[in-house]
Amino acid sequence: MEKMPKWADVVLIPLISLLLATILSALVILAIGENPIEAVNLMVTGALGSTYGWGYTLYYATNFMFTGLAVAVAFHARMFNIGGEGQAMLGGLGVAIVCLYVPWPHWSIALLAACAASMIFGAAWAAIPAYLQAKRGSHIVITTIMFNFIAAALLNYMLVNVMRPQGSQDPATARFPEAVHLPTFQSMFSTAENIVFRGAPANISFFVAILACFVVWALIWRTRLGYELRAYGHSETGAVYAGISPVRITIIAMLISGALAGLMATNNVMGEAERLVLNSTEGAGFIGIAVALMGRSHPFGVFLAAILFGFLYQGGAELALWTSIPRELIVVIQALVILFTGALDNMVRMPLEKLFLSLRKEAE
Amino acid sequence: MTVPAIELKGISKAFGPVQANKDISISVAPGTIHGIIGENGAGKSTLMSILYGFYKANKGEIWIKGTKTDIPDSQAAIASGIGMVFQHFKLVENFTVLENIVLGAEDGGLLAPSLSKARKELKDLEEEYELFVDPDKRIDEIGVGMQQRVEILKALYRKAEILILDEPTGVLTPAEADQLFRILDRLRAEGKTIIVITHKLREIMENTDTVSVMRRGQMTATVKTNETSPEELAELMVGRKVLLQVDKVPAQPGKPILEVENLRVFDSAGVERVKGIDLNVRAGEILGIAGVAGNGQSELLEVLGGMRPGQGTIRLNGAPLALSGAGSDGQARRAQHIAHVPEDRQREGLIMDFHAWENVAFGYHRDPAYQRGIFMDNAALRADTEAKIEKFDVRPPDAWLAAKSFSGGNQQKIVVAREIERNPDLLLVGQPTRGVDIGAIEFIHKQIVALRDQGKAILLVSVELEEIFSLSDRIAVMFDGHVMGERLPHETDEKELGLLMAGVAGEAA
Structure with missing residues (x-):
């Protein structure tokens, strides 16, 4: 028997967790002598109060959707892919190569090519830990986290020694040609009289992310591969019984996961920076873990959680800009949200389950 | 009528909406073997866990030798003379028999005095109950039947008067099972009270004095074993008539x-x-x-x-x-x-x-x-x-x-x-x-x-x-x-x- 209704599991628990995180954050802000209500106000207006704010919130959310989906797919096969960061960096490398060295007639074709390249690069980076896990039993958590460092070092080398334009002091590639610049929300939604999303980085890859949510949903719940992936995730011995090869599923799940993480580069590298810079991922690979946890590994949950974290990122930046609340404290607030929604899930879940059980008993 | 060794009065236990035990009362006379039989999920294990202090009953009383007793944890159960032999043995594989028996019942910080004291007591116990094991063998060197004896000795070493065995023959060969029941006979003769939980009708019929049947958390009957039959017990367990033998025609083997x-x-x-x-x-x-x-x-x-x-x-x-x-x-x-x-x-x-x-x-x-x-x-x-x-x-x-x-x-x-x-x-x-x-x-x-x-x-x-x-x-x-x-x-x-x-x-x- 289910312990509580599905809506409580999917909606109520994250909301309560979020509320607790907010209360604790408010106490922290209070403790350093700032006004928490004003701070929340500032975050909300900064992130959601204008199309400019939304443009940033959705830009960040796009990154988190890709990495969140990446973590979620691996979760379904009971693997913890902490390597989203490195896979997204490699995806950026793929995007940069495609954009810089091929003359594209139009951004739309370039976007398709960039999607393919970023997925291939991200998947390739995930393939090695996947192979090591499947064939050699090296734990995926250890190997993917090490591969994040290797990716950073590789990117450093590529940017400093190979891809940096002659004479530039900046460890970054040249700007991508005009033809591959993606349409931003500003160019997509503004009219002559009314300019919206002015200067904000949100771009068309937001819709690529939404498409990815749908594709992942269909893959996990509507295809045979998704069936095998979930079966393997629930029980490895069960998978062996059913003739599902653990080696094959491990590798395929990680390839898909890596490809999704890599796809993030279409947003941050191609859509926003329009060149490849050092540390372009800015920790989005790790936020993806929290997003997948909070979204309960469901693409729709990932979508919502990504927007929440986009809000926290943008709101946090506004807070740092307009108050004397230090930047570090904003990281603390973000960490509290991750802690409550991800790690402390059971703290809210268990009392709530008890409550629902006793309510049901009374009803009987 | 003698004072019962153990008596349960109106024990109820619910896990959320699931009523695992509902108003259960039994009384077990000292020096008898009492069987508890029921299907999986009938609530047998829950009842025993309450007796051993793993769960707390929502309602009801436990009386041991005529005294109302609270059993909040397993330490209290042991102190009131209850010993438990679990279906899955709780032994440390790479310890010797002797070390396993002492484990958790050591006197003081030094091991040697406890071990030598235990060795002596173990010898007495073995002779009294004809329960022979080699105290210096490691658990992983002895067979399953022997391991079970160690579990029984562990309980006796802790001065158990009431011994509860949960599905004791699940892992034994028929010969080992026979030996076990001979041991239990002997313990009964020495005045111990034994409760055996099982789903095997034959064991109940052959070895117990009285039997209680559980179905869906309730005690449906307690009867004297020699006044019942396997068919009657099966019917009490399931709530309807059951075919114990499979009806089949002789095989017609082909290629x-x-x-x-x-x-x-x-x-x-x-x-x-x-x-x-x-x-x-x-x-x-x-x-x-x-x-x-x-x-x-x-x-x-x-x-x-x-x-x-x-x-x-x-x-x-x-x-x-x-x-x-x-x-x-x-x-x-x-x-x-x-x-x-x-x-x-x-x-x-x-x-x-x-x-x-x-x-x-x-x-x-x-x-x-x-x-x-x-x-x-x-x-x-x-x-x-x-x-x-x-x-x-x-x-x-x-x-x-x-x-x-x-x-x-x-x-x-x-x-x-x-x-x-x-x-x-x-x-x-x-x-x-x-x-x-x-x-x-x-x-x-x-x-x-x-x-x-x-x-x-x-x-x-x-x-x-x-x-x-x-x-x-x-x-x-x-x-x-x-x-x-x-x-x-x-x-x-x-x-x-x-x-x-x-x-x-x-x-x-």
Whole structure:
């Protein structure tokens, strides 16, 4: 028997967790002598109060959707892919190569090519830990986290020694040609009289992310591969019984996961920076873990959680800009949200389950 | 009337909405063996956990020797003279017998004085109850029967007056079980009170003084053993009349379907578990493999089912099967018309978090009938599930329920339905009724016999001798990776099979 209704599991628990995180954050802000209500106000207006704010919130959310989906797919096969960061960096490398060295007639074709390249690069980076896990039993958590460092070092080398334009002091590639610049929300939604999303980085890859949510949903719940992936995730011995090869599923799940993480580069590298810079991922690979946890590994949950974290990122930046609340404290607030929604899930879940059980008993 | 050794008055315990125990009262006279019998999930284990202080009852009282006693934890249970022998022993494998007995009952910080004191007391106990074990052997060096004695000694060392044994014969050979009951007789003669929890009717009938029957959390009856019959107890357990024997006509064996020659299987640690066996199963017959758990039967099933590589020759309908590498996995076996009801339905046969309708495809999910383009045809799957649920009387009849929400018997019905409805040439069946209630056992046995009567070959592995006897047309006994011999069920008895199961060779079959 289910312990509580599905809506409580999917909606109520994250909301309560979020509320607790907010209360604790408010106490922290209070403790350093700032006004928490004003701070929340500032975050909300900064992130959601204008199309400019939304443009940033959705830009960040796009990154988190890709990495969140990446973590979620691996979760379904009971693997913890902490390597989203490195896979997204490699995806950026793929995007940069495609954009810089091929003359594209139009951004739309370039976007398709960039999607393919970023997925291939991200998947390739995930393939090695996947192979090591499947064939050699090296734990995926250890190997993917090490591969994040290797990716950073590789990117450093590529940017400093190979891809940096002659004479530039900046460890970054040249700007991508005009033809591959993606349409931003500003160019997509503004009219002559009314300019919206002015200067904000949100771009068309937001819709690529939404498409990815749908594709992942269909893959996990509507295809045979998704069936095998979930079966393997629930029980490895069960998978062996059913003739599902653990080696094959491990590798395929990680390839898909890596490809999704890599796809993030279409947003941050191609859509926003329009060149490849050092540390372009800015920790989005790790936020993806929290997003997948909070979204309960469901693409729709990932979508919502990504927007929440986009809000926290943008709101946090506004807070740092307009108050004397230090930047570090904003990281603390973000960490509290991750802690409550991800790690402390059971703290809210268990009392709530008890409550629902006793309510049901009374009803009987 | 003497003061009861232990008396429960109106014990109730609920886990959320599930009423595990409901107003249970029993009274056990000192110096008797009292059986508690009931199906899985009837609440026997919950009741014993309350007695041993693992759970707290919502209502009710426990009286020990005429005194009302609170048992908040296991320490209190031990202090009031209750000793418990669990189904799964709680022993430290790489400690000696003596160290295990002392563990948790040491005096002071130094080990040596406790050990020498224990050694002396152990000697007295052994002599008093004729419970001989070598105190200096490590647990992993002694057999299961011996380990159980250590558990009993542990309880006696802690001055237990009331001994509770939970499914004590589950892992024993028939001979070891007989020895156990001799020990219990002896303990009873010395004035100890013994409570045995089991689902085996025969043990209850042969060894207890009184018996209580539990059904769905309630105590349905307490009767004197010599005034009842197995049929009456079974009916009390299930709540309706039950056929204890399977009705079947004599087998009409046809051509050999499965031939196994010199099969060897190594486990993942490289230990040889099946040591060159020969077997065959013909069309229209059930070959039962008897044996104590862990003598290579599981590995045999796993190789046949494509879950594990092996060496040697296996032929199906005369054609050799791949035993390792490509073409040896579960998918290949299914394509060759081998169906498999695995030993462990919770870890292998079902995905517990999947809906019933997802589980009905498990293993056959690549069947073209379940595909629609690049997607799975979930509607077809659900229709198929509805049909199987109806035909196999799965309760509750809800295709959307997760496998874990069904009772053990209904879970097994889902697995059996899935495998039998494939109309296989060979059906592998491992422990088909483990953890399954009597009503469902009857049903599942009927289905297996019906498949046999359609001329299919069936390989049955079970540790329950009763099941082996009632289903098999031929019996092979495995011990230590060898087939010790083959017998016909009407030409042998439990005693002879018990000897073979213990590795005592009979004349070659």
